Amino acid sequence: MDQREHRLAWHETLEIHELVAFQSTGLIKLKKHIHKITDPELRSLHAMAIQALEKNIQELVQFYPAAPMYREVEARADNSFYASDLLGLAKMTVRNYATAVTEAATPQVRTVLSRHLQTAIQLHGQAFYYTYKRGLYPAYDLPRLLENDVLLAQKALRMDY
Known part of the structure; x- marks a missing residue:
């Protein structure tokens, strides 16, 4: 085997x-x-x-x-529960917005969703680096x-x- x-x-x-x-x-x-x-x-x-x-x-x-x-x-x-919860929420938000952007048919909706996606990516980065530099997410x-x-x-x- x-x-x-x-x-x-x-x-x-x-x-x-x-x-x-x-x-x-x-x-x-x-x-x-x-x-x-x-x-x-x-x-x-x-x-x-x-x-x-x-x-x-x-x-x-x-x-x-x-x-x-x-x-x-x-x-x-x-001590990582709240930080991990925020990181998980940020990750799921990025995934959901990325999917939503691909489904948007209306240009104005696509513009708003794209802006929200960029904000979600920034939040995810901040949450990731917060948890990483404190050893909460190795x-x-x-x-x-x-x-x-x-x-x-x-x-x-x-x-x-």
């Missing part, structure tokens, strides 16, 4: 990283706010979303030991990046709601 079958490729490791980081941040937010929801049906939808995210995260983190350069996680303080250190994911996922999964 080929040794490559027992470990992840770099590109799939990074995709899994994006999914775990984004879903863990979302899970934390859902768990923090579910108790504020008074509508029973909406609260039930949030509870279903929490359960689905927990399952997704639990399944995805099982792949981390097969990631290139993975090392075991040591518990440490996590973009060039895959083992630390994956460690941060596992810590955030563990925090999200441990939270009560």
